Amino acid sequence: MTRRISLTQYLIEQQRQHGHIPQELRLLIEVVARACKRIAISVNKGALGDVLGTAGSENVQGEVQKKLDIIANEVLIEANEWGGHLAAMASEEMEGIYLVPNRFPQGEYLLMFDPLDGSSNIDVNVSIGTIFSVLKKPEGSKGVSEDDFLQPGSAQAAAGYCVYGPQTTLVLTVGDGVAMFTLDREQGSFVLTQEDVKIPEDTKEFAINMSNMRHWDAPVKRYIDECLAGEEGPRGKNFNMRWIASMVADVHRILTRGGVFMYPWDKREPNKAGKLRLMYEANPMAFLVEQAGGAATNARERIMDLKPTKLHERVAVVLGSKNEVERVTRYHLEQAQ
Ligand code: P6P
Numbered sequence: 001m002t003r004r005i006s007l008t009q010y011l012i013e014q015q016r017q018h019g020h021i022p023q024e025l026r027l028l029i030e031v032v033a034r035a036c037k038r039i040a041i042s043v044n045k046g047a048l049g050d051v052l053g054t055a056g057s058e059n060v061q062g063e064v065q066k067k068l069d070i071i072a073n074e075v076l077i078e079a080n081e082w083g084g085h086l087a088a089m090a091s092e093e094m095e096g097i098y099l100v101p102n103r104f105p106q107g108e109y110l111l112m113f114d115p116l117d118g119s120s121n122i123d124v125n126v127s128i129g130t131i132f133s134v135l136k137k138p139e140g141s142k143g144v145s146e147d148d149f150l151q152p153g154s155a156q157a158a159a160g161y162c163v164y165g166p167q168t169t170l171v172l173t174v175g176d177g178v179a180m181f182t183l184d185r186e187q188g189s190f191v192l193t194q195e196d197v198k199i200p201e202d203t204k205e206f207a208i209n210m211s212n213m214r215h216w217d218a219p220v221k222r223y224i225d226e227c228l229a230g231e232e233g234p235r236g237k238n239f240n241m242r243w244i245a246s247m248v249a250d251v252h253r254i255l256t257r258g259g260v261f262m263y264p265w266d267k268r269e270p271n272k273a274g275k276l277r278l279m280y281e282a283n284p285m286a287f288l289v290e291q292a293g294g295a296a297t298n299a300r301e302r303i304m305d306l307k308p309t310k311l312h313e314r315v316a317v318v319l320g321s322k323n324e325v326e327r328v329t330r331y332h333l334e335q336a337q
Helices: 007-016 023-048 067-080 119-124 210-215 218-232 247-257 278-291 322-336
Strands: 054-058 064-066 086-091 109-117 128-136 158-164 168-173 178-184 189-195 205-207 260-263 295-297 317-320
Touching (some): 007 023, 007 178, 007 189, 023 067, 023 109, 023 128, 023 158, 023 168, 054 067, 064 067, 064 119, 067 086, 067 109, 067 128, 109 278, 128 278, 158 247, 158 278, 168 247, 205 247, 210 218, 247 260, 260 322, 278 317, 295 322, 317 322
Parallel strands (some): 086 109, 205 260
Antiparallel strands (some): 128 158, 168 178, 295 317
């Protein structure tokens, strides 16, 4: 039975016992968690609050913004700008970086987030979530620019997400394993419900949007065809499929019971590496998955080794149970020979 301690106590232990995180990072994570609690309140209002539907605007990605996308983004900005932990923030919903206003103390961390991932699921009451990633501002950097954010995922100081589903659960890593905290609505605080999360190295469950099959590259088609062939096929076992179209929900399932999640490159957008964003979707999820003993690649290389060139750059994603991710990589390398 996992010790029922609060997020604050867990973080203080990480700070005190493991010397793993400085106080500034602990305080930053607590502020992000409080912001997620506020977002959960808006999300859970649904039709009872004026939060559903579109906002009548588009974000930098050219996607129609939902009202909750904007609400979540504003909550995260307002919660984090005054605390003194951050130098700047970046969001899927904002084109450029957001510098902490001069009236507030500047900190040494950079915070990136997708304030509400999976927002196409909001109006149909399917789980959605907030994804966040924390970097340190490069030493000696004068002021802050977008270039300061362009660090590989391996440089992350912390990463996590909050999934707004049947439970509101914060999942976090500071580089010392993965822990899950469930929101206790009576206390109004996140309580540790699982630590040392581990992803099984093998799985019988894959997650991919099958409607894109005709656009996939051959190695992805080969991998999925073999899964579909079941026990009569080369894999010798039957597979199950899940696709929630909400990365946070799909990744949460994989952290909870294993599986492989794929959003591969496809020929609809040949000049784009993939659909998902490297800095505030793939990198934080890759950090969590690797810390839980899984693997995360762009089908060829480790995601956390990729050197970003743009704040909103996209990437192909294959992540989850290690042996399955490695098989997909092997199929791509065999194609290249
Ligand atoms: P599709 C949500 O819009 C998202 O960015 C991820 O959360 C999700 O995994 C993916 O896109 C779903 O994409 O093309 O299946 O709707």
